[in-house]
Amino acid sequence: MTTTKRKLDHINICLNEGVESSYTGFGDVTFIHNPLPEVHYDEIDMEVNFLGKKLKAPFLIASMTGGHPETYEINKNLAIAVENAGIGMGVGSQRAGIEDESVADTFAVVREHAPNAFIYANIGLPQLIEKGVEYAEKAVEMIDADALAIHLNFLQEIVQPEGDRNAEGGFSIIRDVASELKVPVMIKETGAGIPREIAFSVREAGVKAIDIGGKGGTSWSGVEVYRIADELNRDVARDFWDWGIPTAFSIVDCHDVLPVVATGGIRNGIDAAKAIALGAKIASSALPFLKPAKYSVEDVERKIRYFLDGLKKVLFLTGCTHVYDLHKTKIFVSGLLKEWIEFRELDYLELVRRRFHDF
Amino acid sequence: MTTTKRKLDHINICLNEGVESSYTGFGDVTFIHNPLPEVHYDEIDMEVNFLGKKLKAPFLIASMTGGHPETYEINKNLAIAVENAGIGMGVGSQRAGIEDESVADTFAVVREHAPNAFIYANIGLPQLIEKGVEYAEKAVEMIDADALAIHLNFLQEIVQPEGDRNAEGGFSIIRDVASELKVPVMIKETGAGIPREIAFSVREAGVKAIDIGGKGGTSWSGVEVYRIADELNRDVARDFWDWGIPTAFSIVDCHDVLPVVATGGIRNGIDAAKAIALGAKIASSALPFLKPAKYSVEDVERKIRYFLDGLKKVLFLTGCTHVYDLHKTKIFVSGLLKEWIEFRELDYLELVRRRFHDF
Amino acid sequence: MTTTKRKLDHINICLNEGVESSYTGFGDVTFIHNPLPEVHYDEIDMEVNFLGKKLKAPFLIASMTGGHPETYEINKNLAIAVENAGIGMGVGSQRAGIEDESVADTFAVVREHAPNAFIYANIGLPQLIEKGVEYAEKAVEMIDADALAIHLNFLQEIVQPEGDRNAEGGFSIIRDVASELKVPVMIKETGAGIPREIAFSVREAGVKAIDIGGKGGTSWSGVEVYRIADELNRDVARDFWDWGIPTAFSIVDCHDVLPVVATGGIRNGIDAAKAIALGAKIASSALPFLKPAKYSVEDVERKIRYFLDGLKKVLFLTGCTHVYDLHKTKIFVSGLLKEWIEFRELDYLELVRRRFHDF
Amino acid sequence: MTTTKRKLDHINICLNEGVESSYTGFGDVTFIHNPLPEVHYDEIDMEVNFLGKKLKAPFLIASMTGGHPETYEINKNLAIAVENAGIGMGVGSQRAGIEDESVADTFAVVREHAPNAFIYANIGLPQLIEKGVEYAEKAVEMIDADALAIHLNFLQEIVQPEGDRNAEGGFSIIRDVASELKVPVMIKETGAGIPREIAFSVREAGVKAIDIGGKGGTSWSGVEVYRIADELNRDVARDFWDWGIPTAFSIVDCHDVLPVVATGGIRNGIDAAKAIALGAKIASSALPFLKPAKYSVEDVERKIRYFLDGLKKVLFLTGCTHVYDLHKTKIFVSGLLKEWIEFRELDYLELVRRRFHDF
């Protein structure tokens, strides 16, 4: 099976089947309502800088697609909406575009229609291990990217019968890319999360940000269950459906090590706000944007507004005038997430009992 | 849409749809049964003073309505029952009555039929911010009120497309009203709760009591879901259905700062007793009284008796001779509520292991 | 309604309706299996002494009935089975038998058919408050009892429209009865449990044992729900269905103050073993014996065997040669019961990490 | 009923009925995903030594059958698959083969078809208590075993009406067998678990390994429920369905006392990995292999591959190059299992916060 055909399968499965895993950890986070917020809703400021670019709100549509003619429209719709909203987006893995120039336009269309937006390139670590720094450079050039996300998706690789099974040399190629590339490099999981230890080691390697891609949203072992023909392999893939570090756990783990982008089960503006309150710089979401992008620019725009409206309402109701005031707002953390924080020997009090904004 | 029309919509939704949110926190509170209570049931005393008036029991029917001709009967039925029972009540937001004198009688009917009862006026903070102290004075005069409740309902405002979005100046207008009004001023949430920090700051401002209006009963974002035409706005409102500080959490937060009235999911006498045991001075309930008030005085009276009978039975079974002995009775607190108390750095032992009455 | 008629109603409701409440606390107790018990099953000894009499096993059928001609057979069947098994039983409240001599035989039949068994008399505290020590003496004489249980059932009284509402003087009449009666006096709840504080105070009063009658089995507010005609009263009774101190909590509370008999939701031999492991001297059960007693002696005997077989198997599987070795056997306590132990400032370690038998 | 007939009943019940109990404790264990594992999947090494033999992976098919002509094929299929996979297996209790030489071949077939595999003999402690060391020697000879498992199954014996009820002398016969036998001796539970105290005492007795046979998989009291004719006995057996120490608890208890084999509810490679991560040397499973073994060698081989593939994928995704690196990999332990570790006064930190491999 070719890469492009596989990519199309993935899109169709994500459009039509249940592919999500359970428990992001956000259910263990409660905001403390401020009934007297002393804020004018219309003056709330969500603008932030991320890796050198300005975003009207700390929100990105996460890497999804490209590489097959049918994905051209999807990326175009996403790009226009993102440009209009003043946010940013990633493209899907550019391997197909590098290996087959005829589909490179399905990626390039993004920059074409989003000349000013923050756009990040995307390439898998297994490909870099095999092909070297050059692949990374090509990916960035293809879309004139503001940054490159190297995705780490060994869970998916390992459950795919045809998947890449070699992770050796990953760390050193990340270091090479980080030092040679002209744009900043992020690492990005795709649904199994990134632990604190890895955050520290990639910071050493020159990585500038982490998309923690945590468990609780799209499950790539789940997606593969629909594709695997052999029953035994399918059963094993199913056992790994819920494998990984929940999104909230992973944010907590990495937030004080490198700037964190949070994907994985962020499904509305309250989730986005929780991700930021736990320490992320950017909230980001993939799956909810796939269907809208199949339809129209307007549908994508509505979905963006849905997320940003919810986020802004949280700001208002917690008395924040700027979105990063969430970093100083108290939150109530309980249950498993609290157990995790204790297990990690992080400072629970520092994490949750921060100064209540404006009091 | 006019204010009066909107108010009628609210009543009808509350009468006919499911509008409650989940988890008040009362499920985490257990009374310690006293099998040998040394009390005569008929001699149990529930009389209390609240803001200068005597109540035969620490129970109020919370602010609901007024402002549309159809609400006249509702308020009249409530008023007669309340007068007979020797308790008190609030009226709904008086904005409509102030802006349109022709409906002022739908509020004034309360004092007419409850000449001796404790009656509190009600006006929204957004209106005060816009219109100033005069509005507060008019509200009090309209019903010859014993107190004024300024309601804080920014959750509802913010999910309503037509809602008020400015909370700036809230604190200072509260201070002005508190210093200029002749009756005591309370602040009152309407279902999202009031945190400890706000309790401290409004005490500074001269506020005399707090109706914490916590989460777990009527949800105003929930009510709005039934009214919002636009799908996107409706979806956002639905995400906020369960927003807020659970009633029990909010009582615990405010109980030692100012006298607390507790509304939000108090559905029977045991809930009322738990609210008081956690530190509230007054238990209060809105939604359960709406349907009875549509029918008759007798129905309201039966519902009052239902609450007070349950409350009195708790007193008997915990060996209390006066309702405020509940403040000294041990309670067993567990689960999330206990985690909250620890999070707030309140003294758990002081809160729960109080002297067991009569031993 | 006469006392005898009411008693018959109770029996019929208990036979035909769901009357149990939830959560005894036993689910939070786990025995630690001993795979190498070094015990011969047939040599396990369950014989104990209780209030001066020998019991072949620490198990009693708890107070249920008498007072109406139809209950004669029930008590007779229970008595024969109990005599044969070498255990003991209580009779139901003897008020009816005292007030109407014509039904005294429905109680006396017990001693007639169980000449050697441990039999305890039963009278309600409300009756003693009203009628004095003489009532207690009559109850004991009527059945030549080995002990008297004074039952405390104010929960039931208070939800019954016709119930007794005076608990004043309870403590002093208990003291009088305890000092004047020739047989030992127990106090006994009927499903709402007895807290530690009361255990201490009745010990002062001369009481010799406590049947803690905890929550989690038969609920007397639940039973009354089926009898109350008026909707309001019924609704209030239903709110109190789950009122009370769970059986396991109450055992833990009282076990080191006075000898404890445990009733309330003990439904098999494992529950009985847990009750004893938590510190009770005797396990006891009412509701499961009602239906068998309506049928035959054999049915009661089978049910007794069901409880004792289960209990003996626990002894074997935890390496106990005598039933009270359970008092020294480690148990794992978790969840709410553990929170209760901490709340009560009892020594968790002493309660659960006792010497493991035979190691 | 003869032993052989009973054994056949057991097989049929296990093939056709639900016989498992709930909660192994594995649900309270979470691996920490390593998104950058620096491992080549194909170079992961699962080879281990166990009691003097080499295993290609730390996995055994647990004792199940033999003793009836119909079981010949089952054991043959298991043996061939096990030999091919380079792992090992146990045979079922050899009592029948010792007492009736005509069925000895149903056991001997195993060694015949698995000349090199690790094979352990199996005999029940009750039989040894009765018959002495000779029985153990015969069992080992019959299959030229590498080790002998003495199974402790008093839960099953005690709920069987015809079961053995004497556990006295168990410890001393274990000591005798351990000192006289030429092969190492293990003790093995069959589904109710082994606590720490017993691990220490059998180590004293010369035992070399423990199959903890914990609760959460096949329940032998459960199996007996389907066989017991008498209702009373059946009801008692049912009460004990969930009796025992959960597998994860028992591993934690014994892991630092003797080498642990873990059976009881291990249903896939992730469970196997959790067992090892908690400290076991070998993961092992019975019930999932019964149906495949009824069909063919290939079905057994597929099932083995299913377990080993899952296990290897966990190694990859946690950055382990050898299966015992799991012993040094951090795991997140929460819930009841964490409460158990605290109850046992084991060092939680040492158990869970081990050095993260490769960082």
Ligand SMILES: Cc1cc2nc3c(=O)[nH]c(=O)nc-3n(C[C@H](O)[C@H](O)[C@H](O)COP(=O)(O)O)c2cc1C
């Ligand atoms: C259809 C689809 C395709 C994706 N393709 C990629 C990809 O090529 N590269 C990548 O880094 N992540 C990819 N992802 C992962 C997402 O970027 C994101 O990390 C993950 O889905 C979790 O977020 P979600 O729960 O909001 O979907 C894809 C996700 C989806 C739904």
Ligand SMILES: Cc1cc2nc3c(=O)[nH]c(=O)nc-3n(C[C@H](O)[C@H](O)[C@H](O)COP(=O)(O)O)c2cc1C
């Ligand atoms: C129909 C209805 C109308 C209400 N209107 C007002 C109002 O005008 N002003 C106010 O302060 N609260 C208002 N409330 C809120 C209640 O006073 C109360 O704080 C809240 O409903 C929580 O209590 P509950 O769960 O017992 O209903 C209203 C509640 C209901 C059910």
Ligand SMILES: Cc1cc2nc3c(=O)[nH]c(=O)nc-3n(C[C@H](O)[C@H](O)[C@H](O)COP(=O)(O)O)c2cc1C
């Ligand atoms: C039908 C019935 C009648 C009872 N009558 C009495 C009684 O007269 N006096 C008393 O002390 N307890 C009485 N009880 C309470 C029991 O003795 C026992 O404390 C309670 O039912 C809890 O145990 P259980 O859950 O095993 O039923 C009665 C219980 C039942 C089921």
Ligand SMILES: Cc1cc2nc3c(=O)[nH]c(=O)nc-3n(C[C@H](O)[C@H](O)[C@H](O)COP(=O)(O)O)c2cc1C
């Ligand atoms: C059909 C069957 C027969 C078994 N027979 C024996 C036996 O003879 N001896 C023994 O030690 N264990 C025996 N066991 C127990 C298993 O070895 C194992 O300890 C237990 O079933 C728990 O593992 P599981 O949940 O994977 O089945 C048997 C299990 C099954 C399912």
